[in-house]
Amino acid sequence: xxIIRRNVFFRLQPCLLxxxxxxxxxxxxxxxxxxxxxxxxxxxLLITGRNPHPCLTVDRPELELLTLAxxxxxxENTAQSGWLDIGAQKLLGNGIYRKVDNDFHPVCLPHDLxxxxxxxxxxxxxxxxxxxxxxxxxxxxxLPYPSQTIVANVASSAFANIRQPSEFFPDEDIRPYxxxxxxxxxRLAADYAAMAYQQIEGDTPMGTGAAQVAAAGGxxxxxxxxxxxxxxxxxxxxxDRAIPRNARNRLYELAWAIVFxxxxxxxxxxxxxxxxxxxxxxxxPPFGMVVINPKNLxxxxxxxxxxDGLRRYAYCSDNTPYEQ
Numbered sequence: 001x002x003i004i005r006r007n008v009f010f011r012l013q014p015c016l017l018x019x020x021x022x023x024x025x026x027x028x029x030x031x032x033x034x035x036x037x038x039x040x041x042x043x044x045l046l047i048t049g050r051n052p053h054p055c056l057t058v059d060r061p062e063l064e065l066l067t068l069a070x071x072x073x074x075x076e077n078t079a080q081s082g083w084l085d086i087g088a089q090k091l092l093g094n095g096i097y098r099k100v101d102n103d104f105h106p107v108c109l110p111h112d113l114x115x116x117x118x119x120x121x122x123x124x125x126x127x128x129x130x131x132x133x134x135x136x137x138x139x140x141x142x143l144p145y146p147s148q149t150i151v152a153n154v155a156s157s158a159f160a161n162i163r164q165p166s167e168f169f170p171d172e173d174i175r176p177y178x179x180x181x182x183x184x185x186x187r188l189a190a191d192y193a194a195m196a197y198q199q200i201e202g203d204t205p206m207g208t209g210a211a212q213v214a215a216a217g218g219x220x221x222x223x224x225x226x227x228x229x230x231x232x233x234x235x236x237x238x239x240d241r242a243i244p245r246n247a248r249n250r251l252y253e254l255a256w257a258i259v260f261x262x263x264x265x266x267x268x269x270x271x272x273x274x275x276x277x278x279x280x281x282x283x284x285p286p287f288g289m290v291v292i293n294p295k296n297l298x299x300x301x302x303x304x305x306x307x308d309g310l311r312r313y314a315y316c317s318d319n320t321p322y323e324q
Contacts, residue, residue: 042134042166044176044209044253046141046184047299055108056098062107065096070113074120092117093139109142118143118150127153131160133167134174141181151188158182158213159195179209180253183216183260193217202229208253216260223264226257230271234278242291245281248323252296259303269306272297276313282323295322 058066072088075081097104117139121127126149127136140146140154157164158178166172179196182189189196196214200222201207211229214222233247233254243251255272258265279291298316301309310316 038171039163040169040172041205042172042174042177043249044180044205044212045249045256046177046180047256047296053103053105055106056100058107058110059098062096062098063110066092066109066113070116070120073117074123076124078124089139090135093135093137093142111144114142114144118145118147122147122149126150131164132157132178134177135167137174137178137181141184146185146188148188151182151185154178154182154185155189155192158209159192173206176205176209176253179206179213180256183209183212183257186216186260186262187218189213189217191217193219193222197222197225200225200229202233202250202254205249205253208250208257211254212257212260215257215265216262218261218264223258223261223268226254227268227271230254230274234274237278239278242279242281243275243294245283245289248280248294251275252294252300255297255300259300266304266306269301269304269309272300273309273312276309280323282321284324292323293320295320 069088069091072081072084073092075085078085092109095109096107098107099105121143126147127140132153137154137157140150143150146154155178158175158181160175163173164175164178166174182192193214193216196210196212196217197219199207199210200214201210208229211222211226215226230251233251234243237243237247252275255275258268258271276294276297278294280294281289282292284290293313293315295315298310298313301313301316
């Protein structure tokens, strides 16, 4: 039996309390750091079927609104513009939509306004030194000729050593999305191709997003690895079974790696056909998962200029829904 004198106990009690709190905090921090199940990844996809409509020609009120947003981007004193500047970037990054009948269609951003936006961002040192949000990445993806400053901004987000939380879902890491944006710059991503190649794998958007960057940047072995991953994933799913939604998105991301590689990817369009020949799972609330055609990949064929492929798949031009 252990006996502790009362005065000794009261002297030890604060120390014991501090030790307990320190142990608790260290345990909580370790759990937060080591619990990957808490986190999800944003897909490494820029183009989805969430709004399949082609953009509409801007009208006068819409043009005035977009021009005002660009004027804010062009302000030199960004320290004073504050929330106004954030709003302008959000408007240009997310875009504006016009209601047509019972649906909303995106409005095209005029090319000259995008050029002014790019020049304005460059004068102020790019998108900023802080962590990028989704709307900033979306804005960068729209710029016709992104500067090296913008490329470096996006790359710092794409290959950050720590998770980059979504502005909408705090437990979602947006680094794969940043990798897709970086890959959309094509050969401007060349400086990051070697690093990206080392991170290629087919199980997560981080790995398939890395494949996009490596292929876009022109790594000599990237496309070979992309093709191997596509075939490996397809081989793991029986031909008479629909491609599960998670595997579907990984395959889509690998297909876009082929697209982002430019001319080098054109001879590999048959690899995209292999996916398009299969049914895929799509989320359709309140019915749950349904099986439909991989219609989003029609946009990949459009980017490759593959008219024969678009004719080959009739669902590319019908009114069936896009997968979600």
